[in-house]
């Protein structure tokens with residue numbers, strides 16, 4: 259069996275067209291979704307991602323602001339900027355690009371973003387709402403994973419989903435989203451005993467561990483949907499996922515490639531969140 263490749267780039271394009279159409283309709287009501295992206299320092303990958311977010315905003319017809327701050331920006335200066343953006347009427351979404359320089363506390367910065375404008379879905383109140391099933395803006399990469407699974411035609415309800423990785427920004431929220439879709443969810447991590455025994459039971463396997471090619475076909479149940487969240491740059495300069503694609507595609511039913519799988523969905527879900535935030539802030543039903 260050779261798995262079907264889940265084309266994150268194509269799915270992303272389809273969703274972007276939907277977002278851009280809804281934005282056009284919202285603009286007829288005089289509302290222009292606005293996103294502020296804040297970048298501190300010179301991390302090369304972050305610069306590329308922020309540039310892609312700026313381009314995506316243009317493509318969607320959003321208003322956008324990018325604040326590129328020097329590496330030596332203090333936490334206080336960053337918090338002042340967030341305070342201003344929280345109050346700014348033209349801005350419906352605020353995103354601070356991660357990672358931040360070591361002298362700035364990530365938690366203090368995330369906590370300062372208004373929950374209504376938390377388009378990254380990283381604020382503790384957004385996380386709490388996700389856990390209890392209340393409305394909140396969903397974290398982009400986990401929401402992208404669920405969207406990719408659904409668009410394979412897979413019914414998530416009743417399936418056994420195994421998530422490898424327990425980070426606050428991917429592993430835990432993706433597990434919560436799968437639970438919300440009525441999957442039976444197991445979370446594996448670096449201390450899990452007999453991991454293969456668990457992953458081989460998974461109808462849906464989501465891998466977010468940050469280790470290139472760590473998961474081969476011996477971890478995978480035949481026919482499973484495999485979602486690879488890892489983006490690892492190899493010494494050769496090439497990108498690799500956490501899943502050994504060539505090995506796993508021999509056994510899986512569906513599999514995301516890297517690049518071109520989950521990655522493109524992250525920015526697309528950010529566009530969708532900004533549109534949702536603009537509607538909610540203006541009291542418009544979705």
Ligand SMILES: Nc1nc2c(c(=O)[nH]1)N[C@@H](CN(C=O)c1ccc(C(=O)N[C@@H](CCC(=O)O)C(=O)O)cc1)CN2
Nearest residue numbers: 307354355356357378398489517518519521522524525
């Ligand atoms: N505040 C945030 N910071 C970071 C997030 C985030 O969601 N919010 N996620 C990542 C970086 N990221 C977006 O910010 C991101 C990562 C990867 C991609 C992507 O499209 N990847 C491509 C490959 C791109 C390449 O060639 O390098 C793919 O997988 O196909 C988009 C966005 C950390 N920081």
